[in-house]
Amino acid sequence: MTQQEQPKPLLIISSSPHMHSGNTVSAAMREVLLALAPALAASLYYFRTDALQVILACCASAVIAEALCQKIMRHPITITDCSALLTGLLLAFCLPPQINPGLAAFGSACAIVIGKQIFGGLGANIFNPAHIGRAILLASFPAQMTTWSLPVTADTADAVASGTTASTTAATTAVTASADAVTVATPLALLREAGRLWQSGAAVQDGFLPELSQLFWGNTAGSLGETCVPTLLAGGIFLIWRQVIDWHIPVFYIGLTGIICALYGFYNNFAATYALYHICSGGLIIGAFFMATDWVTSPVTKKGRIIFAVGLAVITSIIRLRGGYIEGVCYSILIMNMLTPLIDRYIINTPFGRGNRHA
Helix, strand or coil, rough: CCCCCCCCCCCCCCCCCCCCCCCCCCHHHHHHHHHHHHHHHHHHHHHHHHHHCCCHHHHHHHHHHHHHHHHHCCCCCHHEEEEEEEEHHHHHHCCCCCCCCHHHHHHHHHHHCCHHHHCCCCCCCCCCCCCCCCCCHHHHHHHCCCCCCCCCCCCCCHHHHHHCHHHHHHHHHHHCCCCCCCCCCHHHHHHHHHHHHHHHCCCCCCCCCCHHHHHHHHCCCCCCCCCCCCHHHHHHHHHHHCCCCCCHHHHHHHHHHHHHHHHHHHCCCCCCHHHHHHHHHCCCCHHHHHCCCCCCCCCCCCCHHHHHHHHHEEEHHHHHCCCCCCHHHHHHHHHHHHHHHHHHHCCCCCCCCCCCCCC
């Protein structure tokens, strides 16, 4: 019997995966970049050339750093998979608009080298690389990382009406860790000061806090990619629809954070919209959809992802409500990244065919 006439084997024994979904790393990265395109357009609209400089610096630095690391370690250069580009863009979205592009490039290089390549490259990192870069920048250059500016589209008169005054700036500096100068107050800083006024029994003047519509559409001070909620929601829903990410982490993370803040506000007799301000302010939305859902640094099971999201919500709420720093998304994600292996070890699915393991 010739080789062509030999029958096909009835059983093939091989290691998993046994079926390929047809998706690739580069294709998934491109879909995430596509999902971030609306937020990119919003950041360029609100912050113009400042946004463009920071984004280009972060993206270029991330790609170059990855290529150099892989060249030095004699690994195949994989910058075409767009993972480094995505890391640079996500880091840029977490930075103030007027940060020095050189510092942005430094943080992006740290994100790739320390947050990714030092662990072995894509798939081996234990922390979200973009947040590693942000944490390094915040620890190294706190003044530059906590100096905020209004969007180009914001009216100066509206800024003054919404609390951007000398007294508010001083209050913002007081609640912003190690800040030497603050151009304008971020909504979270204003909310922290409003909470202190409510707790002391003082009245909060009309216009002290920005309108919720301003927070929702992004016409307010903040990091480049975190202000415009509709663009982030659209991108997140797109990724869920394309099955690039699972819905459990963003839904439980955002939902439970809102519940905790609502209960805290109710207990302290804060305004009814207190929880909505927390949801629409800071990096909660972008962190929930685009960073906490990272395949490598989040649990693999649905139950594990829910536990992961609960931990994120609790840590974020504690830092925001009682901590000295006004934003807790970055550190909550990094802390829960450390616990992901532990969650995966103890929260496991029942193997197929074994039924109830306790039976």
